[in-house]
Amino acid sequence: MSDDKKKPEETAVQGPKEATRRGFLRDAGTLTAATIAGAAALVTQTDEAEAKASWAEWFQKNYRLMTDEEKKESVERLEKRYSEEYGKATTVDSSPAMEGVLFGYALNIQKCIGCRRCVHACVKENNQSRNNPEIQWIRVVKMEKGNFTTENMDKGYPKDYGIQVGGNAYENAGVTLEGEHYYTPEEVPEKGSFYFPMQCMQCEKPPCVKVCPVRTTYREPDGIVVIDYNWCIGCRMCISACPYWARRFNWGEPNLPQEDMNPVTHYLGNRPRMKGVAEKCTFCLQRTRKGRYTACVEVCPVGARKFGNLLDPESEVRKILEKKRVFRLKADLNTYPKFFYFID
Amino acid sequence: MAGEKHGKKTGEEQSAIDNKLKASLSRRSFFKKVLIGVAAVGATGAIAKKTADHLLPEANNQQAYLDDVLPGDKIVASWQYVEMKKSEKEALVKTLVANYREKA
Numbered sequence: 001m002s003d004d005k006k007k008p009e010e011t012a013v014q015g016p017k018e019a020t021r022r023g024f025l026r027d028a029g030t031l032t033a034a035t036i037a038g039a040a041a042l043v044t045q046t047d048e049a050e051a052k053a054s055w056a057e058w059f060q061k062n063y064r065l066m067t068d069e070e071k072k073e074s075v076e077r078l079e080k081r082y083s084e085e086y087g088k089a090t091t092v093d094s095s096p097a098m099e100g101v102l103f104g105y106a107l108n109i110q111k112c113i114g115c116r117r118c119v120h121a122c123v124k125e126n127n128q129s130r131n132n133p134e135i136q137w138i139r140v141v142k143m144e145k146g147n148f149t150t151e152n153m154d155k156g157y158p159k160d161y162g163i164q165v166g167g168n169a170y171e172n173a174g175v176t177l178e179g180e181h182y183y184t185p186e187e188v189p190e191k192g193s194f195y196f197p198m199q200c201m202q203c204e205k206p207p208c209v210k211v212c213p214v215r216t217t218y219r220e221p222d223g224i225v226v227i228d229y230n231w232c233i234g235c236r237m238c239i240s241a242c243p244y245w246a247r248r249f250n251w252g253e254p255n256l257p258q259e260d261m262n263p264v265t266h267y268l269g270n271r272p273r274m275k276g277v278a279e280k281c282t283f284c285l286q287r288t289r290k291g292r293y294t295a296c297v298e299v300c301p302v303g304a305r306k307f308g309n310l311l312d313p314e315s316e317v318r319k320i321l322e323k324k325r326v327f328r329l330k331a332d333l334n335t336y337p338k339f340f341y342f343i344d
Numbered sequence: 345m346a347g348e349k350h351g352k353k354t355g356e357e358q359s360a361i362d363n364k365l366k367a368s369l370s371r372r373s374f375f376k377k378v379l380i381g382v383a384a385v386g387a388t389g390a391i392a393k394k395t396a397d398h399l400l401p402e403a404n405n406q407q408a409y410l411d412d413v414l415p416g417d418k419i420v421a422s423w424q425y426v427e428m429k430k431s432e433k434e435a436l437v438k439t440l441v442a443n444y445r446e447k448a
Contacts, residue, residue, distance in 0.1 A: 102444050133409035143421050180417055198420055204443060221447060245416030252405035310440050321433050327425040336439070341425065 063228040063267065064218065074230075075267060082265070082272060086256075090263040092271055095289045097222035103283050104223070104310035104317040105294075105339045106326070107197060111304035114188045114195030116140050118296035118305065122199075125284060125295035126270040127262050129254035137248060137281040138199045138296060139181040145194050199296075200225065200246040200281035201329070201337030208238035208247065217278070223310070223338055224283050226268035234276035243330050244337070247280045283307070310338065 056077055061070065075092045082090035119138045122128070128135040189195065206225050209217050216231035217238055239247045253275045265271040266286035273279050284294035288307070292298075297305045308315030317340075320326065324342040353361070428436070 102440060104440075131406070133405040135409060139413070139417070139420075141417055141421050196420070204440060221444075223444075239412065245413070245420060248409070249412060251408040252403060310437065311444060318437070321437060326428045326433060328428055329423055329425070331426045331428075336436070338440070 057230050060230060062215065062231045064215070071267075078267070078271060082261075082263070086258045086261045086263070086272075088258070088261065088263050090261075090265060093264075093266040093286055093289075094268075095266070097220045097224070098289060100309075100311055102223045102310045103202065103288060103338065104308060104315075104321075105202070105283065106306040106317050106320045106324075107339070107341050108304040108306075108343065109194070109196060109327075109341050110343045111302045112140070112195045112197060113302055113304075114140055114142060114183075114190070114193065115301060117299045117301060118197065121295040121299035122281070124260070125262055125287075126282075127256055127265065127272050128279075129250065129256060129273075130260060131255050133251060133255075135248050135250070135254070135279070137246075137279070138197055139245075141181050141196045141198065142183045142190070142193050143196055145192050198244060198246065199339070200242075200283075201244050201335070201339040202281075202283060204336030204338060205334065207241040207243065207333075207335060211237040211241040213237060220268070220285075222285075222289070224285050224288075225280075226282055226285070227278060227280070228268065229271070229273050229277045229279070232277040234278070236278065238278050243333055243335065247278050250275050250277050250279065 057074075060066070060074055063071070063074075066074065071094050075094050078092045079090055082092065119136050119140060122138050123130070123136055126137065128137065202223055202225055204219075204223065206217075206219060209219055209225060212218075213235060214231060214233055216229075216233070217225060217227045219225050234249070236249055239249055250273055254273055256272055261272070262270060264286060266282075266289070269282045269285045284292075284296075288294060293307055294305075297307045306316045306320060308317040310317055312318060320342050321340065324344065327341040327343075328337065329341070330337075
């Protein structure tokens with residue numbers, strides 16, 4: 001019987017019959033099965049590291065909440081992906097903080113000659129983007145030398161009531177209020193200049209951790225503030241909150257050439273980052289948790305940088321705190337930075 | 345109208361309903377809908393892309409990075425160094441050690 005010749009009752013019955021519960025469940029079942037099969041095919045592909053990573057990494061937990069097994073899986077996945085992407089055997093360490101260690105850093109601003117070797121060693125060690133953008137975690141600000149003495153710090157106040165500018169309105173006791181970190185002199189130190197390196201202060205009470213809405217950045221027991229790059233949503237709250245301007249943001253896909261990639265990485269440290277996540281200095285935890293110095297300490301030609309365990313009274317950092325004239329930045333914020341500046 | 349009043353449909357109305365049901369279930373009408381849907385989605389996408397290309401210039405990641413970082417130079421350079429007194433240094437170390445023990 002052709003459709004045209006069907007009786008009205010038959011047609012009316014046939015319409016709703018198509019939309020039965022059985023039919024719906026059958027279709028839903030087919031769709032679900034197809035989705036699962038597709039996902040499984042994508043995940044089990046052996047030649048597409050990217051596909052594997054995107055599926056598994058997108059659905060992984062916050063690193064802190066992972067079980068040891070999940071951490072292991074995540075690390076293995078990354079090792080495989082990085083090894084394929086960069087064409088060299090890459091290790092992703094997940095060593096936790098060492099017991100009885102609280103890292104501290106001290107920098108002698110009298111000794112720094114502004115060579116910026118620390119900046120470049122840091123870039124190399126920590127797999128930072130090389131160009132567009134060129135990301136650097138350390139900035140060495142060049143400043144004009146003033147007659148910076150503590151004796152002069154209290155001088156220059158207006159005698160009567162009036163506007164006071166930094167306490168030195170009438171007598172310049174410190175530095176001029178200009179600074180730049182992209183200087184390219186023929187040789188350093190330049191006459192009349194001094195240099196002021198800055199990086200993450202690994203605050204004991206870090207404002208960046210407080211503001212993170214997804215708890216992807218947190219303070220480790222050894223005092224290092226870390227970021228789980230996979231959990232970061234790129235909201236840039238931490239960047240705004242950091243009073244030391246120490247965090248950097250990956251506006252674009254980082255540009256890390258294969259030949260420049262450092263294959264010795266840590267999950268919370270120098271492993272290659274992705275677009276849209278924040279990053280910063282981690283005191284080279286891939287090194288320091290293995291008992292080594294940071295790259296910047298190692299490379300400094302004048303020994304201006306010191307690093308050690310703040311819990312150990314015999315460590316260099318503790319000795320400096322005890323014996324030297326130590327300075328803090330933005331002490332009023334009570335962030336308790338564990339990065340100190342000192343002079344002899 | 346009389347048919348409606350009595351709850352029955354006239355032959356003409358019934359045939360219209362039949363045609364509609366037939367039309368909505370036929371393969372031809374299904375493909376027609378799919379085609380229209382695809383065309384609509386495609387056109388929307390194309391317009392959105394053209395608009396975005398026009399309104400949003402190509403991202404300059406280096407500039408964006410510098411815009412983040414460079415303002416910090418002047419601010420950092422204007423800070424005062426605050427020398428710690430001996431008592432402050434001792435208190436700081438004490439606090440850090442106590443804090444570590446408390447969390448351990």
